[in-house]
Amino acid sequence: MSFGIVIDLILLFSVAVIVILFFNKVKIPAVLGFLLTGIALGPYGWGVIDDIKNVNNLAEFGIILLLFTLGIEFSFKEIFALRKLLFVGGGSQLFLTSITVFFVAYIFNLGVKASVLIGFLAALSNTGIVLKLLSDKGELDTLHGKNTMAILIAQDLITIPMMLFIPYLTEKGEEFAAVYYLVLKGIIIFGIVYVLAKYIVPYLLYNIAKTRIRELFLITILLICFGVVWLTSELGVSIALGAFLAGLIISESEFSQQALSNILPFRDIFLSIFFVSIGMLLNFYFVLNNVWNVIALSLILIVIKIILATISGKLLKLPLRIAVYTGLSISSIGEFSFILAKEGLNLGIINDNIYQMFLAVSIITIAAVPFLMKYQSKIMDLIEKRIKIKQNYTKIEVDKTQLIDHLIIVGYGVNGNNLSKAAIFSNIPYVVLDINPDTVARESKKGVPIYYGDAATEGVLEAMNIREARIIVIAINEPYAVRRVVSLAKSINKNVHVIVRTRYISEIKGLISLGADEVIPEEYETSIEIFTRVLLKYLIPLEEIESFIDDIRANSYKMFRMSPTKRKKYIFDVPEVTISSIKVGKKSKILYKSLAELNFRNKYKASVLVIRKGRNIISNPDKDYKIEPDDVLYVYCEPNKINELRGILNDK
Numbered sequence: 001m002s003f004g005i006v007i008d009l010i011l012l013f014s015v016a017v018i019v020i021l022f023f024n025k026v027k028i029p030a031v032l033g034f035l036l037t038g039i040a041l042g043p044y045g046w047g048v049i050d051d052i053k054n055v056n057n058l059a060e061f062g063i064i065l066l067l068f069t070l071g072i073e074f075s076f077k078e079i080f081a082l083r084k085l086l087f088v089g090g091g092s093q094l095f096l097t098s099i100t101v102f103f104v105a106y107i108f109n110l111g112v113k114a115s116v117l118i119g120f121l122a123a124l125s126n127t128g129i130v131l132k133l134l135s136d137k138g139e140l141d142t143l144h145g146k147n148t149m150a151i152l153i154a155q156d157l158i159t160i161p162m163m164l165f166i167p168y169l170t171e172k173g174e175e176f177a178a179v180y181y182l183v184l185k186g187i188i189i190f191g192i193v194y195v196l197a198k199y200i201v202p203y204l205l206y207n208i209a210k211t212r213i214r215e216l217f218l219i220t221i222l223l224i225c226f227g228v229v230w231l232t233s234e235l236g237v238s239i240a241l242g243a244f245l246a247g248l249i250i251s252e253s254e255f256s257q258q259a260l261s262n263i264l265p266f267r268d269i270f271l272s273i274f275f276v277s278i279g280m281l282l283n284f285y286f287v288l289n290n291v292w293n294v295i296a297l298s299l300i301l302i303v304i305k306i307i308l309a310t311i312s313g314k315l316l317k318l319p320l321r322i323a324v325y326t327g328l329s330i331s332s333i334g335e336f337s338f339i340l341a342k343e344g345l346n347l348g349i350i351n352d353n354i355y356q357m358f359l360a361v362s363i364i365t366i367a368a369v370p371f372l373m374k375y376q377s378k379i380m381d382l383i384e385k386r387i388k389i390k391q392n393y394t395k396i397e398v399d400k401t402q403l404i405d406h407l408i409i410v411g412y413g414v415n416g417n418n419l420s421k422a423a424i425f426s427n428i429p430y431v432v433l434d435i436n437p438d439t440v441a442r443e444s445k446k447g448v449p450i451y452y453g454d455a456a457t458e459g460v461l462e463a464m465n466i467r468e469a470r471i472i473v474i475a476i477n478e479p480y481a482v483r484r485v486v487s488l489a490k491s492i493n494k495n496v497h498v499i500v501r502t503r504y505i506s507e508i509k510g511l512i513s514l515g516a517d518e519v520i521p522e523e524y525e526t527s528i529e530i531f532t533r534v535l536l537k538y539l540i541p542l543e544e545i546e547s548f549i550d551d552i553r554a555n556s557y558k559m560f561r562m563s564p565t566k567r568k569k570y571i572f573d574v575p576e577v578t579i580s581s582i583k584v585g586k587k588s589k590i591l592y593k594s595l596a597e598l599n600f601r602n603k604y605k606a607s608v609l610v611i612r613k614g615r616n617i618i619s620n621p622d623k624d625y626k627i628e629p630d631d632v633l634y635v636y637c638e639p640n641k642i643n644e645l646r647g648i649l650n651d652k
Helices: 003-023 030-041 053-073 076-081 083-107 112-123 127-136 143-169 171-175 179-210 214-234 239-251 254-282 284-288 293-317 320-331 334-344 351-373 374-388 414-425 437-445 458-463 477-492 507-514 523-538 542-554 600-604 640-650
Strands: 407-410 430-434 450-452 471-474 496-504 519-522 580-584 608-613 616-619 630-635
Touching: 003 030, 003 053, 003 254, 003 430, 003 458, 030 254, 030 351, 053 214, 053 239, 053 254, 053 580, 083 112, 083 143, 083 293, 112 293, 112 334, 112 351, 127 143, 127 320, 127 351, 143 293, 143 320, 143 334, 179 214, 179 239, 214 239, 214 254, 239 254, 254 334, 254 351, 284 293, 284 351, 293 351, 320 351, 320 374, 334 351, 351 374, 374 477, 407 414, 407 580, 414 430, 430 437, 437 450, 458 477, 471 477, 477 496, 477 507, 496 507, 507 519, 519 523, 523 542, 580 640, 600 608, 600 630, 600 640
Parallel strands: 407 430, 407 471, 430 450, 471 496, 496 519
Antiparallel strands: 580 630, 608 616, 608 630
């Protein structure tokens, strides 16, 4: 038995662990760590792993599982919800980037076919890294987060047609590029996918799931994946496309999420090997000899992608800030670009020099994205200082007299929506600001006084007559925008009461220093609500609970931030009794016995306070009352007696 591949994997993962632990400390994505591991161990590095054939074979599984999980995650409902952002924003970004890079490459005499492929490679962005960074920052639900996600989904979807198209860029592909053949192949594949997804796979998975054998379910999922991959490859379709179709077959079934959770660990392992294999292909000496060209091309590509993504955002009538944030997020080369580039190299569309340049530029752009997203607010500040931004906003049609002593709500999410309803109920004059034009259009039709505009712009706040406003509530998820709005609001009207909702505890002190009068952190308020319900269950008087909560809020939630030894002790008089409701069972042994016969007080130290019979309530029931089936008894007793009492009253 040969242990060559085992030793290679031991070396690979040993180095990867060290590199990724370091990268985690300095907040650099793990993908870059895998790429650098491959560079170090590969033939152009230390040369520890000379024969990368075995690694490449394992990497193929990473590609298959990546496309397979993408197919499973494909959601028509999600696509429909983001349809405008996806087709307008994502479509325009893909078209503008690919066509621009195509012309740049063509000018440098790379040829039509290579230029087309390079345009494809440049148009895609790294979905995994960007979504993780947005998630870590809590910005997935923001407008720029949704716009970024829509573009990434559009890129993932376009990858499949790109894979289909690439073979037809070769001389060999021109021989079988007949339209009828392509259509026939598409019909056959579609037929297979439809029959499997509609009839065979749901029935199969249902019966497999009934066995409750986890291993059998996993094996079945893998069988579907690799079976479809083999079947489509026999029809001349790439294994990547076959894997996507296999995932698509499972995606609409009720077992899709279970399948995804089972596959993800395997995908992550093999995908890490894939990125290592890509790193092994990078000729480090090539990079050293062309270092300035690599850096220049990387910077040019990043700038091009930021500018074109910003243009795409403006086509959606998004504020410049949101459009720029999106551009910064998608400025890297994508993971699917590696698959397409490798395919292009194998087919001879690009030569090794172009491929080496692509790998080097990819690594730099991937490394740059976390820093670009981290400092996006500072980058935006620099842009605003050099560009005079004209902010478009809907002119307020109401009489200025109606905007006096009013409430301004910034952001019409869940909190903004609830606050506007409370304002209507309390007859408080209010206006709403939101930067999503679709939200503004939809809600204005319902009669909501909502206006399009970026509250982080002085002119917009002036239009809301902030000088005469009593309160401004900021309920948006973007830390930079929140700070900007607070500062602007106080600079225009120092008397306006500023209330901020934030997800970030660390933001409290900074927001107060900028002028916020009240900062409400979601995490703390959720904790307060939960503990309030706990105290109520312990029968603590509501007045004591409210005093306790007021004390916490008055001290800016200091109790939550202090160590347990330094916290003020709140002593509540917790009674050693509980009030519970118990339904009498139809087979209970105490049926038709009177309360006097049952003698709950002496036997169980319990008192029956109320009895509910259907819709009728019997308060302080008489001792002669006889218990009947389905009666609900509200009992006051010691906590250690309640279970015993419940067993007697029920069927047990």
